[in-house]
Amino acid sequence: MTRAGKAKLMTGLGRFYTVLVYIFLFLPISVIVVNSMNATTSKPYLSWKGFTLSWYVKLWSNTELLSSFGNTMIIAIVSTLVSTAIGTLAAVGLYRYRFRGKDLINGLLYIPVVIPEIVFGISLLSMFARMSIPRGMFTLILAHISFSVPFVVFNVRACLTNYDISVEEASMDLGANRVKTFFNVTFPMLMPGITGGALLAFTLSIDDVIISYFVNGQTKTYPLKVMESIKSGVSPDVNALSTLILLGTILFVILTQTNVLKKLVRKK
Amino acid sequence: MKKSEHEWKSNGLPALVTVGPVAVILVFLVVLPLMYVAVMSFCSIDSYYNVVYKFTLKNYAQLADPDYIHIYLQSILIALLTTVICVLVAYPFAYLIARTKSRNKNLLYMLVIIPFWTNSLIRIYGWRTFLGTNGWLNNALIKLHIISEPLDMLFNRGTTVLGMVYCLIPFMVLPLYSSFEKLDVNLLEASADLGATKLKTLKEIIIPLTADGIFSGGIMIFIPCLGYFFVSDILGGGNADVIGNLIERQFQSGNNWPLGSALSIILIIITLLLVKAYQKIGGSMESLAL
Numbered sequence: 370m371t372r373a374g375k376a377k378l379m380t381g382l383g384r385f386y387t388v389l390v391y392i393f394l395f396l397p398i399s400v401i402v403v404n405s406m407n408a409t410t411s412k413p414y415l416s417w418k419g420f421t422l423s424w425y426v427k428l429w430s431n432t433e434l435l436s437s438f439g440n441t442m443i444i445a446i447v448s449t450l451v452s453t454a455i456g457t458l459a460a461v462g463l464y465r466y467r468f469r470g471k472d473l474i475n476g477l478l479y480i481p482v483v484i485p486e487i488v489f490g491i492s493l494l495s496m497f498a499r500m501s502i503p504r505g506m507f508t509l510i511l512a513h514i515s516f517s518v519p520f521v522v523f524n525v526r527a528c529l530t531n532y533d534i535s536v537e538e539a540s541m542d543l544g545a546n547r548v549k550t551f552f553n554v555t556f557p558m559l560m561p562g563i564t565g566g567a568l569l570a571f572t573l574s575i576d577d578v579i580i581s582y583f584v585n586g587q588t589k590t591y592p593l594k595v596m597e598s599i600k601s602g603v604s605p606d607v608n609a610l611s612t613l614i615l616l617g618t619i620l621f622v623i624l625t626q627t628n629v630l631k632k633l634v635r636k637k
Numbered sequence: 638m639k640k641s642e643h644e645w646k647s648n649g650l651p652a653l654v655t656v657g658p659v660a661v662i663l664v665f666l667v668v669l670p671l672m673y674v675a676v677m678s679f680c681s682i683d684s685y686y687n688v689v690y691k692f693t694l695k696n697y698a699q700l701a702d703p704d705y706i707h708i709y710l711q712s713i714l715i716a717l718l719t720t721v722i723c724v725l726v727a728y729p730f731a732y733l734i735a736r737t738k739s740r741n742k743n744l745l746y747m748l749v750i751i752p753f754w755t756n757s758l759i760r761i762y763g764w765r766t767f768l769g770t771n772g773w774l775n776n777a778l779i780k781l782h783i784i785s786e787p788l789d790m791l792f793n794r795g796t797t798v799l800g801m802v803y804c805l806i807p808f809m810v811l812p813l814y815s816s817f818e819k820l821d822v823n824l825l826e827a828s829a830d831l832g833a834t835k836l837k838t839l840k841e842i843i844i845p846l847t848a849d850g851i852f853s854g855g856i857m858i859f860i861p862c863l864g865y866f867f868v869s870d871i872l873g874g875g876n877a878d879v880i881g882n883l884i885e886r887q888f889q890s891g892n893n894w895p896l897g898s899a900l901s902i903i904l905i906i907i908t909l910l911l912v913k914a915y916q917k918i919g920g921s922m923e924s925l926a927l
Contacts (some may be wrong), residue, residue: 394806398752488904
């Protein structure tokens with residue numbers, strides 16, 4: 370075989386392999402999307418009974434499912450806001466100041482990252498039970514903050530290490546105090562790290578199963594609702610909601626990636 | 638403490654304001670709960686399954702139960718297979734999408750992440766629907782007259798490994814993607830110019846330079862595998878339990894929290910040992926979280 374022929378064969382093989390992996394990644398997603406349009410009405414909702422979009426309508430009367438999704442959104446938004454604020458402050462403080470116990474805190478931040486979620490979940494459950502804190506929305510939010518805060522710290526810190534600290538000093542030399550310097554100089558420069566950390570915190574929160582499973586009490590989140598429905602067969606309206614969420618996130622990515630949003634904002 | 642240029646000595650207040658909140662969270666929601674689990678693993682239970690603070694080593698003695706040992710080994714086997722398969726699948730894949738000259742490179746990257754924005758349980762359930770006796774694959778094979786009776790593919794170690802690989806493969810693809818992106822093309826050309834074969838370049842240059850990604854991905858895959866009880870529940874059907882299933886049972890239906898705590902201590906020890914080993918071979922902790 371000629372060298373060019375060989376190279377062509379290699380790219381062909383490479384393409385084939387890449388496509389195979391993408392099929393693997395998207396196969397279960399396509400099952401979800403197809404089953405959301407299945408006309409079957411009997412458990413476990415597996416055999417194909419024809420095409421319908423009725424589940425997308427029925428979905429809006431499934432109050433339990435909708436409220437679980439509402440809970441997930443509340444928990445994700447609150448825990449993301451809190452952990453982003455706390456994590457950003459901590460990253461700046463850990464980078465900036467020398468104080469006792471700094472190495473300890475740096476080390477402790479890795480625990481939520483590496484520890485198996487189930488151990489984290491049962492440890493929080495045990496402590497909430499021991500301290501008689503009723504489990505529900507409040508404990509869910511606390512738990513989500515605690516597992517997402519390190520990711521915000523690390524993301525912001527990565528941003529800090531390649532930025533020029535002298536700008537801050539200049540700001541202080543020109544008479545701005547620490548608080549003013551933080552909000553007018555440090556904060557805008559850290560924005561990429563902050564948004565990256567916040568996005569990660571949000572993603573971790575909406576998909577969390579294991580930790581939520583132990584600290585939820587009677588409050589159902591969307592993943593826990595799915596877990597419950599798996600026992601009796603996932604009904605097509607759950608698939609329909611998942612499809613809508615997927616479409617929503619894809620739309621979000623397209624808008625942010627292509628800067629359409631920025632253009633829209635600018636026009637206003 | 639080492640001094641760096643960007644560090645200012647704190648007079649207390651600024652450090653307290655910035656780092657105080659995170660310290661409170663770490664102490665009350667991470668350290669104290671874990672310490673309590675350690676204490677509980679030495680506690681007894683009364684006849685109503687309440688935790689009583691009476692010292693015992695019974696929970697640890699129970700860990701040596703042959704049925705449990707079988708599950709530890711099975712769990713480690715599943716985690717090991719998952720990690721190896723993730724490396725083998727992700728390595729060439731990450732190489733191809735990181736070094737493509739296609740204009741759609743960003744799209745290819747996003748296509749890896751998008752599936753993971755759908756709830757992981759429902760995606761795992763999607764595999765069950767696909768592989769079930771009445772699932773897409775069996776129906777297709779019957780239609781094509783390759784088989785006449787549906788195959789029983791579900792509920793074994795293999796399907797559990799499949800589910801684990803599916804859930805965890807991004808942790809291998811993403812770090813490898815960034816290592817391959819950083820890889821200097823000149824090095825590869827130099828190696829070829831100096832007469833190295835492709836295989837030798839791979840062994841001597843590409844793999845050592847991307848080893849960091851393999852190790853950090855490996856840690857972030859192996860450890861969760863031991864705990865992901867929902868994957869073995871949905872796709873293993875009780876035939877491929879991992880340590881996570883044992884712990885989950887003691888904290889839910891079994892209701893023996895001290896025994897569940899002792900089982901958790903095993904997971905903590907395995908985690909610590911692996912992280913230590915990872916640091917020893919030069920892995921940086923930072924790359925685990927980014």
